Amino acid sequence: MTPSRPFRLARMLVWRPLTRDPARSLVTILGVALGVAVALAIRLANDGVLVAFQNSLDHVAGKTQLEVSAGEPGFDETLFAIVGDTPGVASAAPIVEALVPVAGATEGTLVVLGVDILGDTAIRDYRGPTPEMAEPLRLLTDPDAIVLTERYARGQGIAVGGRIVLNTPTGPKAFTVRGLLVDEGVARAMDGRLAILDIAAAQVHFGKLGRLDRIDIVLRPEADVEPVAADLRRRLPPEMGVERPEARNAQVERMLGSFQLNLFVLSLIALFVGAFLVYNTMAVSVVRQRRQIGILRSLGANRAGILLVVLGESGLIGLVGAILGAALGVLLAERTLQAVSLTVSSLYAFVVPGELAVPATTVLRAAAWGLGVTLAASLAPALEATRVPPGEDLAAASPERRHRPWVSACVGTLCVLTAVGLAGLGPIAGRPIFGYAAAFALLLGTILLCPLALRAFRRGLASSLGGSRLVAVRLAAGNLGRSVRRNAVTVAAMAVGLAMLVSVSTMIASFRQTVEVWIDQTIRADLYLARAGRLVKGADARLPADLLPRVRAVQGVADADGFRGLRLRDEHGGQFLLGSGDFDLMARLGRLLFRQGDSRQILQEARARGAVVVSETFAERYGLREGDEVVLHPPGRTVRMKIAGVYYDYTTEGGLVVMDRRLFQELWADPWFNSIVIYLAPDADSEHVRDAVRRASGREDLLLLSNRDLRHRILEIFDQTFAITYTLQAIALIVAALGVLTALAASVLERTREIGILRSLGVTRGGLVRSVLAEAGMLGILANALGILAGLGLSLILITASTSRRSAGRTNSLSRDS
Amino acid sequence: MIGRYALLAVGVSLLAGSFPAWRASRMPMAEAVRYE
Numbered sequence: 001m002t003p004s005r006p007f008r009l010a011r012m013l014v015w016r017p018l019t020r021d022p023a024r025s026l027v028t029i030l031g032v033a034l035g036v037a038v039a040l041a042i043r044l045a046n047d048g049v050l051v052a053f054q055n056s057l058d059h060v061a062g063k064t065q066l067e068v069s070a071g072e073p074g075f076d077e078t079l080f081a082i083v084g085d086t087p088g089v090a091s092a093a094p095i096v097e098a099l100v101p102v103a104g105a106t107e108g109t110l111v112v113l114g115v116d117i118l119g120d121t122a123i124r125d126y127r128g129p130t131p132e133m134a135e136p137l138r139l140l141t142d143p144d145a146i147v148l149t150e151r152y153a154r155g156q157g158i159a160v161g162g163r164i165v166l167n168t169p170t171g172p173k174a175f176t177v178r179g180l181l182v183d184e185g186v187a188r189a190m191d192g193r194l195a196i197l198d199i200a201a202a203q204v205h206f207g208k209l210g211r212l213d214r215i216d217i218v219l220r221p222e223a224d225v226e227p228v229a230a231d232l233r234r235r236l237p238p239e240m241g242v243e244r245p246e247a248r249n250a251q252v253e254r255m256l257g258s259f260q261l262n263l264f265v266l267s268l269i270a271l272f273v274g275a276f277l278v279y280n281t282m283a284v285s286v287v288r289q290r291r292q293i294g295i296l297r298s299l300g301a302n303r304a305g306i307l308l309v310v311l312g313e314s315g316l317i318g319l320v321g322a323i324l325g326a327a328l329g330v331l332l333a334e335r336t337l338q339a340v341s342l343t344v345s346s347l348y349a350f351v352v353p354g355e356l357a358v359p360a361t362t363v364l365r366a367a368a369w370g371l372g373v374t375l376a377a378s379l380a381p382a383l384e385a386t387r388v389p390p391g392e393d394l395a396a397a398s399p400e401r402r403h404r405p406w407v408s409a410c411v412g413t414l415c416v417l418t419a420v421g422l423a424g425l426g427p428i429a430g431r432p433i434f435g436y437a438a439a440f441a442l443l444l445g446t447i448l449l450c451p452l453a454l455r456a457f458r459r460g461l462a463s464s465l466g467g468s469r470l471v472a473v474r475l476a477a478g479n480l481g482r483s484v485r486r487n488a489v490t491v492a493a494m495a496v497g498l499a500m501l502v503s504v505s506t507m508i509a510s511f512r513q514t515v516e517v518w519i520d521q522t523i524r525a526d527l528y529l530a531r532a533g534r535l536v537k538g539a540d541a542r543l544p545a546d547l548l549p550r551v552r553a554v555q556g557v558a559d560a561d562g563f564r565g566l567r568l569r570d571e572h573g574g575q576f577l578l579g580s581g582d583f584d585l586m587a588r589l590g591r592l593l594f595r596q597g598d599s600r601q602i603l604q605e606a607r608a609r610g611a612v613v614v615s616e617t618f619a620e621r622y623g624l625r626e627g628d629e630v631v632l633h634p635p636g637r638t639v640r641m642k643i644a645g646v647y648y649d650y651t652t653e654g655g656l657v658v659m660d661r662r663l664f665q666e667l668w669a670d671p672w673f674n675s676i677v678i679y680l681a682p683d684a685d686s687e688h689v690r691d692a693v694r695r696a697s698g699r700e701d702l703l704l705l706s707n708r709d710l711r712h713r714i715l716e717i718f719d720q721t722f723a724i725t726y727t728l729q730a731i732a733l734i735v736a737a738l739g740v741l742t743a744l745a746a747s748v749l750e751r752t753r754e755i756g757i758l759r760s761l762g763v764t765r766g767g768l769v770r771s772v773l774a775e776a777g778m779l780g781i782l783a784n785a786l787g788i789l790a791g792l793g794l795s796l797i798l799i800t801a802s803t804s805r806r807s808a809g810r811t812n813s814l815s816r817d818s
Numbered sequence: 819m820i821g822r823y824a825l826l827a828v829g830v831s832l833l834a835g836s837f838p839a840w841r842a843s844r845m846p847m848a849e850a851v852r853y854e
Binding site (some may be wrong): 023218388494498501502505506509722733734736737738739740741744745747748749751752755756759765766768769770771772773775776779780781783784787 | 819820823824826827828830831832833834835836837838839840841842843844845846847851
């Protein structure tokens, strides 16, 4: 054999079938490409968000080996001396850190680090192109001096000597830019959205006099990290945490784990549905080439050779689809990253995605998955091809002879039963592994039940249409039964896409309904006052407590209450929110939706006995129930508090503990609020009161929402959170539609002669169009029935496996904790 | 909501079927009928 022969043979056996019907090949390639693109884009965006977090944490951490912190309340600066005196500590740097909204800027939030500029260079790398940076004392002598990154300043058109206004908790405050940092070291954190202040100035401007947020520590070369950390934990009060900076990375990964896993699993559906498309295309191709394969077999080609030829054809589809999909995925990834970061910023923590990293390994892996799925999907038709006996001289439809719908239906039923069994098992390490397995088993069951359903559907149609004058519809019904397998696969693909769409939407809709009921029950005040920057998770949006009496004094205000939320660390390095409000006022005018018991009674009892109420998420997370005790660490103390009630709350990831304001003040002595709720007098005009409150506050950076605005805003955030999910589903449905297209196109091509006869017998072009459309409609209707049934079953399974709320992502809202 | 999806799926199927339908309508008449 000359070298050109295998090439010619491959061209004849692999290339020619593909080019014989280029439209079908292209559609199949497009299906594979879409599947690969979506999976890759989500993967890159997920990785991008994690890398953005990690980079920011690493750049800010610098050479830090240990960090001392106490969550959002911070700690007394006198503790700095204890840290500095601990054996093994080479240098310690105090930090005040805040996420601060910028007044009137397009990129509205900056991470502001208040540092001791003289000592901090031992920990972090500061490099500036401006001469001012060589004189760090300027920061010390001028309390209004600020240093920005060159990247941010350039983007905002601010030069050295220019002004920037930050919305601090005490009001807008103008700073003079005294230096710019080049894009290195700490300046790379948060994609350059970072500013440096002197620590004393930061303490004054951010209302943290005498407080620190963190101490970063570098150890002596001979010191080991763990013993020093243990020593520090012994010396410091119980609310303080001592951890390596990497622990925060791990915490972010844990926090985003379920959210990212869900997105990734959803992104795989398009690829999964694409596999059906490939199967159909290859099955049609094999049927068409039976004669040719028979001849090849009689000429001496063995089964392995035939297998290779068929897999070669699908491999080519897979390869082109994967390459196209990889390119498309990279193009889509940038927008996906923006969308995912937006959701993460409003749900979990503020993140600024840097430039999208596209590691070759991730792209290659996605392409390999695309190719692998294509090859796996074509394995069955390829094996079918190897069974063609030498000299086979039959035209199409032969595979249908082997078809055994009862066998697949029995296996399908078994799969559905397995799904029901698996759904009852709980999650492993917080991940709903059995839930996913059950969902997969149910989908597999649905697919295997498709052939029998199709046969029953066709019979039903045939008997009900018998004698009907709707010739086009009767023709269509007859065609459905001609290639049961191909049509069953088409129906299965669409049913799977639809089932996912229905189940995800049902869960989102039921969750939305719960949120609506909750909004209705709990959002009762007439006006809500908060800082404008509150929409970014973690932003410093405190209001001074002295605002409350001023608001109360406004004419038309019947009563007002301030809410304060503090993010605290638990003993395992996780976080939860500690909230406080006036329980007496909440009992009289507001309401919490308790798991059991009456809101008013529970709140009054909690107030009288110094007990707390906790959110259902908190109770589930820490395995607590009504009557149990929560251990809290106010500054320098450890207190045990009884749980008076467990209530439903959809605002806070990680859970919420709420106590009466008096008790909170006693324990934490914190002079801030996050938001103020205002109840109007019966005859008061909402608009007038709103203006009067704004005037009384004397501030421009406040957000005053009416009850209706707030409800609207909460649902808006909810919908925004799930928007990306619908996009993924829609793409899966598009791939399924491509399946209908190829199946019907193949069916039409196979019937060229029959259609010609029908035309000569007087069937009009319109009649043919109606007949093919009727067939498409029938496939759609059957897919609908199966898909919706499977979708509802899927929702039930997922809810039973209790993954519905725990891993679908929590909603965030502007409500009480904001 | 489910009704909307049902309509969507049938709509998408019909849309996908319109290309093969158009193709079928362009096929030539058989000039002679040969039985095999």
